[in-house]
Each structure stands twice: as structure tokens, then as C-alpha cells.
Amino acid sequence: MKYATFNEALELSGRYDSAVHNSIPPGAIKISDALYFQTIRENDGVWTLVDGSIIKQTAPVATPDWPALIAQERYRREASGILFDTWLIDTSRDGQALIAGAAVSAILDPNYHCNWKTGVGFIELQAHQLIAIANAVRTHVQACFDRELMLLRAIEAGEFHDAMLTEGWPGTTAG
Numbered sequence: 557m558k559y560a561t562f563n564e565a566l567e568l569s570g571r572y573d574s575a576v577h578n579s580i581p582p583g584a585i586k587i588s589d590a591l592y593f594q595t596i597r598e599n600d601g602v603w604t605l606v607d608g609s610i611i612k613q614t615a616p617v618a619t620p621d622w623p624a625l626i627a628q629e630r631y632r633r634e635a636s637g638i639l640f641d642t643w644l645i646d647t648s649r650d651g652q653a654l655i656a657g658a659a660v661s662a663i664l665d666p667n668y669h670c671n672w673k674t675g676v677g678f679i680e681l682q683a684h685q686l687i688a689i690a691n692a693v694r695t696h697v698q699a700c701f702d703r704e705l706m707l708l709r710a711i712e713a714g715e716f717h718d719a720m721l722t723e724g725w726p727g728t729t730a731g
Contacts, residue, residue, distance in 0.1 A: 557586060558586070559584035559587065571596065623711065626721065630700050638696045640689050659690030706724070
């Protein structure tokens with residue numbers, strides 16, 4: 557004999573064959589051999605108990621969490637770096653903090669200069685260059701947040717489509 561159990565949402569939660577299982581859970585419903593094997597073969601839906609009958613319903617389609625996916629894409633783009641002049645500048649959160657700190661020093665002392673590590677090695681930067689790089693980094697980061705906001709507004713307006721997730725982000729060129 558074959559049996560099935562269902563969870564609180566009346567979805568199939570277990571199948572039992574008395575020839576194999578020594579114990580059948582209390583509340584299990586007796587089902588035909590054909591239905592037992594059908595629930596195993598046809599796993600493209602959700603088997604549920606409806607008014608005493610076991611029927612297969614279409615599996616719910618998972619809706620992507622677009623705001624979370626957009627935020628992840630924004631963060632990835634934000635931290636992707638920029639090309640300033642011929643230098644690859646780090647725009648990760650740590651990179652943003654370092655260049656902002658150097659720019660403050662440059663604002664306080666126009667003669668300030670430092671060695672800065674870029675994607676291609678160390679360079680010496682003067683105060684005016686540090687300020688320009690900090691501005692370019694900030695512009696890049698703000699453009700990423702602006703794009704995120706545009707996409708969230710497109711969702712609200714019902715105008716968002718999947719391809720928009722990877723379109724329209726700021727490039728990596730500045731200066």
C-alpha cells in the first residue's frame with residue numbers, strides 16, 4: 557500500500573510504501589500505486605491536497621528581488637575602479653576613503669604630495685592631482701547611485717526589464 561503526507565500548507569511532504577517503510581506516519585493518506593509513482597515522476601509542480609483530492613499545481617515562479625540585485629550591481633560597478641589619465645584608481649570603499657583622506661590633506665596644504673599606488677604601480681601625485689582624482693572618484697560613485705535610483709524608479713513605474721540591470725552604468729574612464 558502507498559501513502560502520502562502533507563504539510564500545513566497541504567503540500568505533499570512525504571511518500572510511503574508499506575512494503576518498504578515499517579512505520580507509516582499518523583494522518584498519512586492512502587493513495588493508488590499509479591498516483592504514488594506519478595508524484596515521483598512528475599516533479600515539475602507542487603502536489604497538493606485539495607478537497608480530498610491530490611492534484612499537481614503549477615510551481616510558483618520565483619520573482620527576482622530586483623532592488624537587491626540592482627544594489628548588488630551598483631556596488632560591483634561602484635568598486636570597479638576608474639581610469640584617470642592613464643592610472644587605474646581603486647574605487648572600492650577602502651579606495652574611496654583613502655583618496656578622500658589624501659584630498660583633505662591636499663586641500664589643507666596646496667604643496668602636499670604623496671606616492672600613490674595605482675593598478676599599474678606607484679606614482680607621485682601633487683595636491684591638485686589628488687583633488688582631481690577624488691572628484692573623479694566621487695563623480696563615478698555618485699553616478700552609480702544615480703543609476704540605481706533610476707532603475708528603482710523604473711520598477712515602481714512598471715517600466716523595468718531584465719536587460720536594464722546591466723545597461724547604462726558609468727564607465728571606467730575619467731580625467
